[in-house]
Amino acid sequence: MTTPTIPQEPFPIYLVSSSYLLYDATVISHVRRTHRMSGCLTGTLPQIPQQNIFLGLPLELMIEEALLLVDKGAGYIVDDVHVHEHGLRDMLEVDKHQFLEEREEGQRRGVEEYVRKVQEKRGVFVQGRGNDEGGGVDGGGQGTEGGRGDVAEGETVFENSSVSNSRPAATTAVPAPTAANAVMYYPTPAISHPIYHRPPVPWDIRTAPLRPQRTQGYPLYKHLHERGYFLSPGLRFGCQYMAYPGDPLRFHSHFVVNGLGWDEEIEMRDVVGGGRLGTGVKKAWMIGGEDGTGEVRTFCVEWGGF
Amino acid sequence: MSTAGTTTPTDPHPQYLHHLLQIVHTNLQHQADWHSLSIHTSPSLPRPLISGIPPEGTKKEWVLPVNLREKWSLRKWAEVFDALPEMDEDGDGGEEKVKEKEGRKLMMGVVSDDSTVVYYVVGEGAVKPKQN
Numbered sequence: 001m002t003t004p005t006i007p008q009e010p011f012p013i014y015l016v017s018s019s020y021l022l023y024d025a026t027v028i029s030h031v032r033r034t035h036r037m038s039g040c041l042t043g044t045l046p047q048i049p050q051q052n053i054f055l056g057l058p059l060e061l062m063i064e065e066a067l068l069l070v071d072k073g074a075g076y077i078v079d080d081v082h083v084h085e086h087g088l089r090d091m092l093e094v095d096k097h098q099f100l101e102e103r104e105e106g107q108r109r110g111v112e113e114y115v116r117k118v119q120e121k122r123g124v125f126v127q128g129r130g131n132d133e134g135g136g137v138d139g140g141g142q143g144t145e146g147g148r149g150d151v152a153e154g155e156t157v158f159e160n161s162s163v164s165n166s167r168p169a170a171t172t173a174v175p176a177p178t179a180a181n182a183v184m185y186y187p188t189p190a191i192s193h194p195i196y197h198r199p200p201v202p203w204d205i206r207t208a209p210l211r212p213q214r215t216q217g218y219p220l221y222k223h224l225h226e227r228g229y230f231l232s233p234g235l236r237f238g239c240q241y242m243a244y245p246g247d248p249l250r251f252h253s254h255f256v257v258n259g260l261g262w263d264e265e266i267e268m269r270d271v272v273g274g275g276r277l278g279t280g281v282k283k284a285w286m287i288g289g290e291d292g293t294g295e296v297r298t299f300c301v302e303w304g305g306f
Numbered sequence: 307m308s309t310a311g312t313t314t315p316t317d318p319h320p321q322y323l324h325h326l327l328q329i330v331h332t333n334l335q336h337q338a339d340w341h342s343l344s345i346h347t348s349p350s351l352p353r354p355l356i357s358g359i360p361p362e363g364t365k366k367e368w369v370l371p372v373n374l375r376e377k378w379s380l381r382k383w384a385e386v387f388d389a390l391p392e393m394d395e396d397g398d399g400g401e402e403k404v405k406e407k408e409g410r411k412l413m414m415g416v417v418s419d420d421s422t423v424v425y426y427v428v429g430e431g432a433v434k435p436k437q438n
Contacts, residue, residue, distance in 0.1 A: 224432070227432065229432075243432075254432075254434055254435060255432070255435075260379070260380050261380075262379070262380050262381050263379055263380075263381050264379060264380070265377040265378070265379050266377065266378050266379060267377060267378075268372060268373070268374045268375070268376050268377070268378055268416055269374060271378055271414070271416070271426065272374075272416055272424060272426065275426040278435065279435075282435060283435050284429075284433060284434070284435040286432065287380065288380070289380050291380070291381070291384065297380065297384055297430070298430070298431060298432060299380070299383050299387075299428050299429065299430055300428065300429045300430075300431070300432065300433040300435075301414075301426050301427070301428050302426065302427045302429075302435060302436065303425075303426060303427070304413055304424070304425030304426050304427050305425075305427075306338055306425060
Protein backbone atom coordinates (compact mmCIF):
# COMPACT_ATOMS: atom_id res chain seq x y z
CA MET A 1 0.00 0.00 0.00
CA THR A 2 1.00 3.54 -0.60
CA THR A 3 0.78 6.33 1.96
CA PRO A 4 -2.70 6.72 3.47
CA THR A 5 -4.91 8.88 1.33
CA ILE A 6 -8.07 10.66 2.36
CA PRO A 7 -10.89 9.76 0.03
CA GLN A 8 -13.10 12.40 -1.41
CA GLU A 9 -16.43 12.94 0.32
CA PRO A 10 -19.15 12.04 -0.30
CA PHE A 11 -17.96 8.52 -1.01
CA PRO A 12 -20.24 5.82 -2.41
CA ILE A 13 -21.84 3.30 -0.04
CA TYR A 14 -22.95 0.30 -2.05
CA LEU A 15 -26.35 -1.19 -1.40
CA VAL A 16 -26.64 -4.88 -2.21
CA SER A 17 -29.84 -6.61 -1.15
CA SER A 18 -30.35 -4.46 1.96
CA SER A 19 -26.68 -4.63 3.01
CA TYR A 20 -24.63 -1.46 3.01
CA LEU A 21 -21.11 -2.22 1.86
CA LEU A 22 -17.79 -0.45 1.49
CA TYR A 23 -15.29 -2.00 -0.92
CA ASP A 24 -12.41 0.42 -0.71
CA ALA A 25 -9.85 -0.03 2.06
CA THR A 26 -9.01 3.67 1.90
CA VAL A 27 -12.63 4.63 2.56
CA ILE A 28 -12.89 2.03 5.31
CA SER A 29 -9.92 3.34 7.25
CA HIS A 30 -11.13 6.90 6.71
CA VAL A 31 -14.57 6.02 8.08
CA ARG A 32 -13.02 4.40 11.12
CA ARG A 33 -10.58 7.22 11.80
CA THR A 34 -12.77 10.21 11.05
CA HIS A 35 -16.32 9.00 11.54
CA ARG A 36 -15.71 6.56 14.41
CA MET A 37 -17.45 3.65 12.72
CA SER A 38 -15.89 0.24 12.60
CA GLY A 39 -18.54 -1.73 10.69
CA CYS A 40 -18.03 -5.44 10.13
CA LEU A 41 -15.63 -7.07 7.74
CA THR A 42 -17.56 -9.76 5.90
CA GLY A 43 -15.30 -11.12 3.16
CA THR A 44 -14.36 -14.77 3.58
CA LEU A 45 -12.95 -17.47 1.32
CA PRO A 46 -15.43 -18.57 -1.36
CA GLN A 47 -14.46 -22.22 -0.92
CA ILE A 48 -14.35 -22.15 2.88
CA PRO A 49 -17.11 -19.79 4.00
CA GLN A 50 -17.11 -21.21 7.52
CA GLN A 51 -13.71 -19.62 7.99
CA ASN A 52 -14.81 -16.57 9.96
CA ILE A 53 -11.83 -15.69 12.12
CA PHE A 54 -9.99 -13.54 9.62
CA LEU A 55 -12.41 -11.68 7.43
CA GLY A 56 -11.59 -9.15 4.77
CA LEU A 57 -13.26 -6.78 2.33
CA PRO A 58 -16.00 -5.82 1.88
CA LEU A 59 -17.01 -4.05 5.06
CA GLU A 60 -20.68 -4.11 5.96
CA LEU A 61 -22.10 -1.07 7.71
CA MET A 62 -25.01 -1.19 10.11
CA ILE A 63 -28.09 0.50 8.68
CA GLU A 64 -27.68 3.21 11.34
CA GLU A 65 -24.09 3.84 10.30
CA ALA A 66 -25.10 4.14 6.65
CA LEU A 67 -27.92 6.52 7.52
CA LEU A 68 -25.72 8.71 9.70
CA LEU A 69 -23.04 8.93 6.99
CA VAL A 70 -25.69 9.96 4.47
CA ASP A 71 -27.17 12.51 6.86
CA LYS A 72 -23.74 13.98 7.54
CA GLY A 73 -23.16 14.29 3.80
CA ALA A 74 -20.11 12.06 4.08
CA GLY A 75 -21.52 9.27 1.92
CA TYR A 76 -24.24 8.53 -0.57
CA ILE A 77 -26.04 5.31 -1.37
CA VAL A 78 -25.46 3.58 -4.69
CA ASP A 79 -27.66 0.71 -5.84
CA ASP A 80 -24.81 -1.63 -6.67
CA VAL A 81 -26.66 -4.15 -8.81
CA HIS A 82 -28.22 -1.44 -10.94
CA VAL A 83 -24.95 0.43 -11.39
CA HIS A 84 -23.05 -2.72 -12.23
CA GLU A 85 -25.52 -3.80 -14.89
CA HIS A 86 -25.60 -0.35 -16.41
CA GLY A 87 -21.86 -0.09 -16.28
CA LEU A 88 -21.51 -3.29 -18.27
CA ARG A 89 -24.19 -2.34 -20.77
CA ASP A 90 -23.05 1.23 -21.32
CA MET A 91 -19.39 0.38 -21.78
CA LEU A 92 -18.18 1.31 -25.26
CA GLU A 93 -16.71 -1.47 -27.38
CA VAL A 94 -13.60 0.64 -27.93
CA ASP A 95 -13.06 1.07 -24.21
CA LYS A 96 -13.66 -2.57 -23.62
CA HIS A 97 -11.10 -3.63 -26.21
CA GLN A 98 -8.58 -1.13 -25.02
CA PHE A 99 -9.00 -2.34 -21.46
CA LEU A 100 -8.70 -5.99 -22.43
CA GLU A 101 -5.64 -5.31 -24.57
CA GLU A 102 -3.94 -3.37 -21.84
CA ARG A 103 -4.63 -6.11 -19.38
CA GLU A 104 -3.43 -8.76 -21.79
CA GLU A 105 -0.28 -6.80 -22.47
CA GLY A 106 0.49 -6.33 -18.79
CA GLN A 107 -0.06 -10.00 -18.08
CA ARG A 108 2.05 -11.06 -21.05
CA ARG A 109 5.00 -8.95 -20.03
CA GLY A 110 4.96 -10.45 -16.56
CA VAL A 111 4.66 -13.98 -17.84
CA GLU A 112 7.33 -13.61 -20.49
CA GLU A 113 9.71 -12.42 -17.86
CA TYR A 114 8.81 -15.44 -15.75
CA VAL A 115 9.25 -17.88 -18.64
CA ARG A 116 12.57 -16.36 -19.58
CA LYS A 117 13.87 -16.92 -16.07
CA VAL A 118 12.61 -20.49 -15.96
CA GLN A 119 14.26 -21.28 -19.29
CA GLU A 120 17.52 -19.78 -18.12
CA LYS A 121 17.41 -21.98 -15.07
CA ARG A 122 16.53 -25.03 -17.13
CA GLY A 123 19.39 -24.32 -19.48
CA VAL A 124 21.80 -24.34 -16.58
CA PHE A 125 20.29 -27.54 -15.24
CA VAL A 126 20.31 -29.43 -18.58
CA GLN A 127 23.87 -28.36 -19.24
CA GLY A 128 24.88 -29.76 -15.89
CA ARG A 129 23.16 -33.09 -16.59
CA GLY A 130 24.74 -33.30 -20.05
CA ASN A 131 28.21 -32.92 -18.59
CA ASP A 132 27.50 -35.71 -16.11
CA GLU A 133 26.31 -38.11 -18.80
CA GLY A 134 29.27 -37.33 -21.00
CA GLY A 135 31.41 -38.72 -18.20
CA GLY A 136 29.57 -42.06 -17.96
CA VAL A 137 29.47 -43.27 -21.62
CA ASP A 138 29.50 -46.99 -20.76
CA GLY A 139 25.85 -46.66 -19.71
CA GLY A 140 25.16 -46.90 -23.45
CA GLY A 141 21.57 -46.81 -24.68
CA GLN A 142 20.23 -46.48 -21.19
CA GLY A 143 22.04 -43.18 -20.68
CA THR A 144 20.89 -41.60 -23.92
CA GLU A 145 17.38 -42.86 -23.30
CA GLY A 146 17.31 -41.09 -19.97
CA GLY A 147 18.75 -37.93 -21.50
CA ARG A 148 16.13 -37.83 -24.20
CA GLY A 149 13.39 -38.41 -21.62
CA ASP A 150 14.57 -35.40 -19.65
CA VAL A 151 14.45 -33.14 -22.61
CA ALA A 152 10.99 -34.30 -23.56
CA GLU A 153 9.78 -33.72 -20.04
CA GLY A 154 11.28 -30.30 -19.96
CA GLU A 155 9.50 -29.37 -23.13
CA THR A 156 6.09 -30.58 -22.02
CA VAL A 157 6.16 -27.99 -19.29
CA PHE A 158 5.87 -25.45 -22.07
CA GLU A 159 3.52 -27.48 -24.15
CA ASN A 160 2.50 -24.76 -26.50
CA SER A 161 5.98 -23.81 -27.47
CA SER A 162 6.98 -27.32 -28.44
CA VAL A 163 3.72 -27.95 -30.26
CA SER A 164 3.86 -24.73 -32.20
CA ASN A 165 7.47 -25.23 -33.19
CA SER A 166 6.84 -28.69 -34.53
CA ARG A 167 3.60 -27.78 -36.27
CA PRO A 168 3.52 -27.39 -40.04
CA ALA A 169 3.66 -23.92 -41.53
CA ALA A 170 -0.09 -23.86 -42.20
CA THR A 171 -0.79 -22.51 -38.73
CA THR A 172 1.67 -19.66 -38.86
CA ALA A 173 -0.95 -17.25 -40.16
CA VAL A 174 -2.44 -17.24 -36.68
CA PRO A 175 -0.15 -15.45 -34.24
CA ALA A 176 1.99 -18.27 -32.95
CA PRO A 177 1.16 -19.12 -29.35
CA THR A 178 4.24 -18.63 -27.29
CA ALA A 179 5.42 -20.32 -24.18
CA ALA A 180 3.81 -17.48 -22.27
CA ASN A 181 0.28 -18.50 -23.27
CA ALA A 182 0.45 -21.65 -21.20
CA VAL A 183 1.22 -19.71 -18.04
CA MET A 184 -1.15 -16.80 -18.62
CA TYR A 185 -3.74 -16.41 -15.92
CA TYR A 186 -6.38 -13.85 -15.07
CA PRO A 187 -6.92 -13.20 -11.39
CA THR A 188 -10.22 -11.77 -10.22
CA PRO A 189 -9.42 -8.49 -8.50
CA ALA A 190 -10.81 -7.80 -5.05
CA ILE A 191 -11.98 -4.33 -6.09
CA SER A 192 -13.90 -3.53 -9.24
CA HIS A 193 -12.14 -1.10 -11.52
CA PRO A 194 -13.75 1.98 -12.94
CA ILE A 195 -13.82 0.67 -16.49
CA TYR A 196 -17.14 -1.02 -15.94
CA HIS A 197 -17.94 -0.02 -12.38
CA ARG A 198 -18.00 3.73 -12.22
CA PRO A 199 -20.56 4.74 -9.59
CA PRO A 200 -22.61 7.77 -10.49
CA VAL A 201 -21.54 10.87 -8.59
CA PRO A 202 -24.30 12.23 -6.35
CA TRP A 203 -25.01 15.27 -8.52
CA ASP A 204 -25.59 12.95 -11.50
CA ILE A 205 -28.29 10.93 -9.80
CA ARG A 206 -31.55 12.24 -11.24
CA THR A 207 -33.96 10.39 -8.98
CA ALA A 208 -34.38 11.12 -5.28
CA PRO A 209 -31.27 9.95 -3.43
CA LEU A 210 -31.54 6.60 -1.69
CA ARG A 211 -31.71 6.85 2.07
CA PRO A 212 -31.38 3.98 4.53
CA GLN A 213 -34.45 3.37 6.64
CA ARG A 214 -34.54 5.04 10.05
CA THR A 215 -34.71 2.32 12.66
CA GLN A 216 -36.14 2.62 16.14
CA GLY A 217 -32.64 2.38 17.59
CA TYR A 218 -31.32 5.21 15.41
CA PRO A 219 -31.85 8.13 17.86
CA LEU A 220 -29.99 6.20 20.56
CA TYR A 221 -27.30 5.14 18.11
CA LYS A 222 -26.74 8.74 17.07
CA HIS A 223 -26.83 9.98 20.67
CA LEU A 224 -24.08 7.59 21.75
CA HIS A 225 -22.08 8.09 18.56
CA GLU A 226 -22.02 11.84 19.17
CA ARG A 227 -20.63 11.18 22.64
CA GLY A 228 -17.65 9.37 21.20
CA TYR A 229 -18.85 5.80 21.49
CA PHE A 230 -18.17 3.20 18.82
CA LEU A 231 -21.19 0.98 18.31
CA SER A 232 -21.23 -2.46 16.81
CA PRO A 233 -23.99 -5.01 16.26
CA GLY A 234 -24.88 -6.70 19.53
CA LEU A 235 -26.61 -9.89 18.49
CA ARG A 236 -23.71 -12.01 19.70
CA PHE A 237 -24.16 -10.48 23.17
CA GLY A 238 -27.92 -10.60 23.26
CA CYS A 239 -28.61 -6.96 22.62
CA GLN A 240 -28.97 -4.46 19.81
CA TYR A 241 -25.61 -2.67 19.99
CA MET A 242 -22.37 -2.96 21.88
CA ALA A 243 -21.04 0.44 22.98
CA TYR A 244 -17.26 0.89 23.18
CA PRO A 245 -15.84 4.05 24.74
CA GLY A 246 -13.33 4.28 21.85
CA ASP A 247 -11.99 2.15 19.04
CA PRO A 248 -12.99 -1.49 19.71
CA LEU A 249 -9.38 -2.52 19.07
CA ARG A 250 -8.32 -0.49 22.11
CA PHE A 251 -11.22 -0.76 24.53
CA HIS A 252 -13.57 -3.29 26.03
CA SER A 253 -17.19 -2.32 25.63
CA HIS A 254 -18.95 -0.69 28.55
CA PHE A 255 -22.55 -1.22 27.60
CA VAL A 256 -24.89 -3.70 26.02
CA VAL A 257 -27.47 -1.43 24.48
CA ASN A 258 -31.11 -1.66 23.45
CA GLY A 259 -33.02 1.11 21.73
CA LEU A 260 -36.67 1.51 22.74
CA GLY A 261 -39.59 3.70 21.87
CA TRP A 262 -40.52 6.22 24.54
CA ASP A 263 -43.76 4.43 25.46
CA GLU A 264 -42.72 0.98 24.35
CA GLU A 265 -43.63 -1.44 27.10
CA ILE A 266 -40.99 -3.76 28.43
CA GLU A 267 -41.53 -6.74 30.70
CA MET A 268 -40.09 -6.35 34.18
CA ARG A 269 -38.53 -9.75 33.67
CA ASP A 270 -36.63 -8.31 30.69
CA VAL A 271 -35.33 -5.50 32.88
CA VAL A 272 -34.07 -8.11 35.35
CA GLY A 273 -32.70 -10.22 32.49
CA GLY A 274 -31.01 -7.19 30.93
CA GLY A 275 -29.41 -6.25 34.24
CA ARG A 276 -28.12 -9.79 34.61
CA LEU A 277 -26.90 -9.90 31.02
CA GLY A 278 -24.82 -6.77 31.46
CA THR A 279 -23.51 -7.60 34.92
CA GLY A 280 -22.61 -11.14 33.81
CA VAL A 281 -20.06 -9.73 31.35
CA LYS A 282 -18.88 -6.85 33.56
CA LYS A 283 -20.87 -4.32 31.61
CA ALA A 284 -24.04 -2.37 32.18
CA TRP A 285 -27.24 -2.88 30.26
CA MET A 286 -28.32 0.38 28.67
CA ILE A 287 -31.72 1.24 27.31
CA GLY A 288 -32.68 4.52 25.79
CA GLY A 289 -34.79 6.33 23.29
CA GLU A 290 -36.15 9.61 22.12
CA ASP A 291 -38.76 11.38 24.23
CA GLY A 292 -41.54 13.54 22.79
CA THR A 293 -39.28 16.57 22.45
CA GLY A 294 -36.56 14.83 20.43
CA GLU A 295 -34.22 14.54 23.39
CA VAL A 296 -32.61 11.14 23.88
CA ARG A 297 -32.48 9.81 27.42
CA THR A 298 -30.65 6.70 28.51
CA PHE A 299 -30.74 4.52 31.59
CA CYS A 300 -28.21 1.95 32.73
CA VAL A 301 -29.16 -1.12 34.72
CA GLU A 302 -26.84 -3.27 36.82
CA TRP A 303 -27.47 -5.96 39.37
CA GLY A 304 -27.79 -4.46 42.85
CA GLY A 305 -25.34 -6.93 44.35
CA PHE A 306 -27.62 -8.43 47.00
CA MET B 307 -40.81 16.59 30.72
CA SER B 308 -41.39 17.08 34.41
CA THR B 309 -45.16 17.50 34.42
CA ALA B 310 -46.88 14.79 32.36
CA GLY B 311 -49.22 13.02 34.72
CA THR B 312 -47.02 13.24 37.79
CA THR B 313 -48.56 16.04 39.81
CA THR B 314 -51.20 16.28 42.51
CA PRO B 315 -53.66 13.47 42.20
CA THR B 316 -56.09 13.69 45.12
CA ASP B 317 -55.43 10.12 46.17
CA PRO B 318 -51.65 9.84 45.77
CA HIS B 319 -51.07 6.17 45.01
CA PRO B 320 -53.24 3.09 44.56
CA GLN B 321 -53.42 0.47 47.29
CA TYR B 322 -51.35 -2.20 45.53
CA LEU B 323 -48.37 0.15 45.40
CA HIS B 324 -48.55 0.60 49.16
CA HIS B 325 -48.59 -3.16 49.45
CA LEU B 326 -45.45 -3.45 47.32
CA LEU B 327 -43.87 -0.70 49.37
CA GLN B 328 -44.47 -2.69 52.53
CA ILE B 329 -42.88 -5.88 51.15
CA VAL B 330 -39.76 -4.09 49.93
CA HIS B 331 -39.47 -2.07 53.13
CA THR B 332 -39.62 -5.21 55.24
CA ASN B 333 -37.12 -6.95 53.00
CA LEU B 334 -34.67 -4.05 53.17
CA GLN B 335 -35.00 -3.78 56.91
CA HIS B 336 -34.78 -7.40 57.95
CA GLN B 337 -33.01 -9.21 55.15
CA ALA B 338 -30.68 -6.61 53.66
CA ASP B 339 -30.04 -4.86 57.00
CA TRP B 340 -30.56 -1.35 55.68
CA HIS B 341 -31.03 1.40 58.24
CA SER B 342 -32.52 4.90 58.37
CA LEU B 343 -35.35 3.65 56.18
CA SER B 344 -38.17 6.01 55.38
CA ILE B 345 -41.16 5.87 53.08
CA HIS B 346 -42.03 8.65 50.65
CA THR B 347 -45.56 8.92 49.34
CA SER B 348 -45.67 12.59 48.39
CA PRO B 349 -48.24 13.30 45.69
CA SER B 350 -45.49 14.85 43.58
CA LEU B 351 -44.02 11.38 43.13
CA PRO B 352 -45.34 9.17 40.33
CA ARG B 353 -44.72 6.16 42.55
CA PRO B 354 -44.03 5.73 46.26
CA LEU B 355 -40.33 5.43 47.09
CA ILE B 356 -38.21 4.21 49.97
CA SER B 357 -34.97 5.82 51.06
CA GLY B 358 -32.38 4.24 53.28
CA ILE B 359 -28.72 3.50 53.88
CA PRO B 360 -27.20 0.11 53.02
CA PRO B 361 -25.28 -1.70 55.82
CA GLU B 362 -21.87 -1.11 54.20
CA GLY B 363 -22.69 2.37 52.90
CA THR B 364 -23.03 5.85 54.31
CA LYS B 365 -24.98 7.46 51.50
CA LYS B 366 -28.74 7.53 51.31
CA GLU B 367 -30.14 5.58 48.39
CA TRP B 368 -33.53 5.55 46.75
CA VAL B 369 -35.49 2.37 46.20
CA LEU B 370 -38.44 2.06 43.82
CA PRO B 371 -40.67 -0.95 44.56
CA VAL B 372 -42.12 -2.61 41.45
CA ASN B 373 -43.94 -5.85 40.77
CA LEU B 374 -42.50 -8.45 38.43
CA ARG B 375 -45.86 -8.60 36.63
CA GLU B 376 -45.73 -4.91 35.75
CA LYS B 377 -44.66 -3.57 32.40
CA TRP B 378 -42.17 -0.76 32.38
CA SER B 379 -41.14 1.91 29.87
CA LEU B 380 -38.62 4.69 29.28
CA ARG B 381 -41.30 7.24 30.08
CA LYS B 382 -41.95 5.70 33.49
CA TRP B 383 -38.24 5.72 34.32
CA ALA B 384 -37.98 9.33 33.22
CA GLU B 385 -40.96 10.36 35.36
CA VAL B 386 -39.51 8.74 38.45
CA PHE B 387 -36.06 10.26 37.85
CA ASP B 388 -37.51 13.68 37.14
CA ALA B 389 -39.32 13.57 40.47
CA LEU B 390 -36.21 12.66 42.49
CA PRO B 391 -34.55 16.09 43.01
CA GLU B 392 -37.89 17.75 43.74
CA MET B 393 -38.19 15.38 46.59
CA ASP B 394 -34.85 16.50 47.97
CA GLU B 395 -36.10 20.08 47.99
CA ASP B 396 -39.37 19.09 49.60
CA GLY B 397 -37.53 18.61 52.86
CA ASP B 398 -37.27 14.87 52.99
CA GLY B 399 -33.84 15.24 54.47
CA GLY B 400 -31.80 14.63 51.30
CA GLU B 401 -28.44 16.07 52.18
CA GLU B 402 -26.83 15.89 48.73
CA LYS B 403 -28.90 17.60 46.10
CA VAL B 404 -28.34 16.03 42.73
CA LYS B 405 -28.99 18.63 40.11
CA GLU B 406 -27.52 17.19 36.93
CA LYS B 407 -29.51 14.64 35.07
CA GLU B 408 -26.54 12.42 34.45
CA GLY B 409 -25.42 10.47 37.45
CA ARG B 410 -28.70 10.21 39.34
CA LYS B 411 -29.48 6.70 40.38
CA LEU B 412 -31.98 4.61 42.23
CA MET B 413 -32.61 0.96 42.94
CA MET B 414 -35.52 -0.98 41.64
CA GLY B 415 -36.80 -3.53 44.12
CA VAL B 416 -38.55 -6.10 41.97
CA VAL B 417 -41.09 -8.18 43.89
CA SER B 418 -42.26 -11.51 42.54
CA ASP B 419 -45.38 -13.47 43.54
CA ASP B 420 -43.42 -15.69 45.91
CA SER B 421 -42.28 -12.47 47.65
CA THR B 422 -38.69 -12.78 46.44
CA VAL B 423 -37.23 -9.29 46.08
CA VAL B 424 -34.31 -8.60 43.76
CA TYR B 425 -32.54 -5.27 43.44
CA TYR B 426 -31.21 -3.60 40.32
CA VAL B 427 -29.37 -0.31 40.21
CA VAL B 428 -30.65 2.06 37.54
CA GLY B 429 -28.63 5.14 36.66
CA GLU B 430 -29.58 7.90 34.30
CA GLY B 431 -27.20 8.73 31.46
CA ALA B 432 -24.20 6.62 30.53
CA VAL B 433 -23.12 5.28 33.89
CA LYS B 434 -19.87 3.36 33.61
CA PRO B 435 -20.26 -0.16 34.99
CA LYS B 436 -18.67 -0.76 38.37
CA GLN B 437 -16.41 -3.59 37.27
CA ASN B 438 -15.04 -2.27 33.98
